[in-house]
Amino acid sequence: MAVRDPLSRLQWLVFALVGAVFTTVYIPQPVLRQQFGVGEGAASLTVSAVVLGIALANLPFGALADRFPIRPILLTGGLLVTAAGLAAALAPTLPLLVAARFIQGLFIPSLTTCLAAYLARVMPDERLNVVMGAYVSATVVGGLSGRLLGGFLLPAAHWRWAFFAAAALLLGATLAAYAGLPPEADHGHAAQEPARFRDVLFRHDLFRLYCVGGGAFFVFSSVFNYLPFYLHGAPFHWSTRAVTLLYLSYVVGVVIGPLAGRLSNRVGNGTAMVLGALVLGAGLAVTLIPEGWAVALALGLVCAGFFTLHASAAGALNRKLSAGRGRANAFYVLFYYLGGAAGITLSGHAYHLAGWHGVVALGAFALLVPLSTGAFEMRAMRSVG
Numbered sequence: 001m002a003v004r005d006p007l008s009r010l011q012w013l014v015f016a017l018v019g020a021v022f023t024t025v026y027i028p029q030p031v032l033r034q035q036f037g038v039g040e041g042a043a044s045l046t047v048s049a050v051v052l053g054i055a056l057a058n059l060p061f062g063a064l065a066d067r068f069p070i071r072p073i074l075l076t077g078g079l080l081v082t083a084a085g086l087a088a089a090l091a092p093t094l095p096l097l098v099a100a101r102f103i104q105g106l107f108i109p110s111l112t113t114c115l116a117a118y119l120a121r122v123m124p125d126e127r128l129n130v131v132m133g134a135y136v137s138a139t140v141v142g143g144l145s146g147r148l149l150g151g152f153l154l155p156a157a158h159w160r161w162a163f164f165a166a167a168a169l170l171l172g173a174t175l176a177a178y179a180g181l182p183p184e185a186d187h188g189h190a191a192q193e194p195a196r197f198r199d200v201l202f203r204h205d206l207f208r209l210y211c212v213g214g215g216a217f218f219v220f221s222s223v224f225n226y227l228p229f230y231l232h233g234a235p236f237h238w239s240t241r242a243v244t245l246l247y248l249s250y251v252v253g254v255v256i257g258p259l260a261g262r263l264s265n266r267v268g269n270g271t272a273m274v275l276g277a278l279v280l281g282a283g284l285a286v287t288l289i290p291e292g293w294a295v296a297l298a299l300g301l302v303c304a305g306f307f308t309l310h311a312s313a314a315g316a317l318n319r320k321l322s323a324g325r326g327r328a329n330a331f332y333v334l335f336y337y338l339g340g341a342a343g344i345t346l347s348g349h350a351y352h353l354a355g356w357h358g359v360v361a362l363g364a365f366a367l368l369v370p371l372s373t374g375a376f377e378m379r380a381m382r383s384v385g
Contacts, residue, residue: 010122011131013180014115015138017078020173021111022142023149024085024104024166025050027159044225044344049098051341053105054112055334059197061109062330065117071178077110078174082167089163111174113333117326120318121184129269129315133261136311140253140303147247200321200328205380208373209317212273213332214339215369216309219280221340222347222363223302227287227295230356235290249299253307260311269316270377273309277371280305284360284367309370316377339366 027046064073084103091097116135123131149162200206224247231238231246264272283301286294314332321328343366350358 010181011134013177014119015134015141017074017111017173017177018115018135018138019142019145020166020170021081021108022139023145024081024142024163024170025108026143026146027149027162044348045094045098046101047225048341048344049102050105050108051337051344053102054108055105055337055341057106058109058113058330058334058337059327061113062117062326062328063197064110065114065326065329066324067326069184070114070118071181071183073110073114074181075174075178077107077114078170078178080107081111082171082174085163085167085170089160089167109330109333113330114326116314116318116329116333118181118184120321120325120329128318129261129264129311130258131261132315132318133257133259133311135257136260136307136314137254137257140250140257140307144247144250147244147250196324197327197331200324201331205320206317206328206331208376209313209320210332210335212309212313212370212373214335214342215366216276216280216306216313216339217336218339218343218366219284219363220302220306220343222343222359223284223287223299225344226347226351226356226359227299229351230359231295236292236295246296246299249296249303252300252303256304256307257311260308261315263308264312264315268378268381269312269319270374270379270381272312273316273370273374273377275374276305276308276312277367277374278305279308281364281367281371284363288357288360312374313370 025047061073061077081104084100084107088097088100088104091100116132119131119135120128146162146166149165227246228240228243230236231243232240260272260276263275279301283298283303283305286298286301289295289298317328317332318325343363347359347362350362354361
């Protein structure tokens with residue numbers, strides 16, 4: 001009991017911090033589209049700018065996580081992300097808002113990549129899949145909170161207060177984590193973890209898992225960035241508030257994250273990935289039914305499939321590592337957000353050319369990556385067994 005309580009407390013601290021981080025990331029683009037009078041692509045820059053910043057900063061923070069204690073990195077990064085959030089709230093123009101969001105993205109890896117490496121280092125192997133599932137669930141809570149905060153709890157005209165509230169939440173979570181996370185027993189990680197970037201990038205078993213994260217988020221980001229525009233138009237004509245309520249499907253991910261970790265422990269990470277890809281593909285197909293109930297069901301399936309993929313891939317990655325955890329997690333998150341940025345960009349073109357059907361077709365093609373990787377992991381497990 002004395003061992004379990006500190007681990008549980010650590011998980012809650014990380015859950016709160018990661019949830020607060022992702023609350024700052026996702027403000028519904030339709031709200032900003034209305035306020036600034038811009039199109040879908042320009043409004044989506046407020047998220048893709050964050051994604052770009054994360055992609056650029058992940059590798060440097062991954063190296064830092066392998067060399068230095070986490071808590072000072074966490075505190076500095078959290079304060080800077082909070083300050084940039086306040087700047088976003090006060091931004092008078094969309095370009096300045098996008099610039100502030102880009103700065104947030106540059107320092108978010110200090111609160112995500114570094115923490116993932118920290119968990120992989122301090123958690124026992126038998127709990128790592130479940131812990132990484134809980135970490136993924138925190139991203140769900142944050143994504144849901146950000147969208148509800150900006151599109152439902154506060155009127156669209158008061159979107160700036162959503163940024164203020166998110167900044168306050170992040171500041172509190174950062175200070176709590178800094179005070180509550182235990183110092184690591186040995187800070188000499190450079191000597192203990194000599195892996196170089198190329199060592200963890202060109203390992204085929206790790207590279208495939210990076211691509212799973214990127215492919216899964218490619219599809220997920222496409223769905224949740226362009227489905228609102230589809231639902232605002234014919235044949236639905238839903239209001240912003242009605243569309244925002246659909247983000248409650250994120251709640252599925254809160255449950256699925258830890259369950260996916262337990263499923264991976266039971267049937268193997270590869271099987272869990274295959275199941276996740278199939279469920280996510282089924283969700284895409286159901287969105288083509290032009291009925292409100294079908295859209296709600298589809299989003300539940302999309303969330304269940306995506307978070308199963310994400311949790312099983314992250315758990316598999318960290319279980320394979322004995323060195324270079326910070327660098328490997330940095331590559332995973334880099335591929336993850338590059339996949340998301342590619343999904344937002346390419347699906348924008350697909351939406352322009354073929355509407356929602358184009359987005360679905362592109363997403364189905366991208367799902368071949370996690371599906372084939374899961375099948376490969378299944379075969380590898382059988383050969384070992």
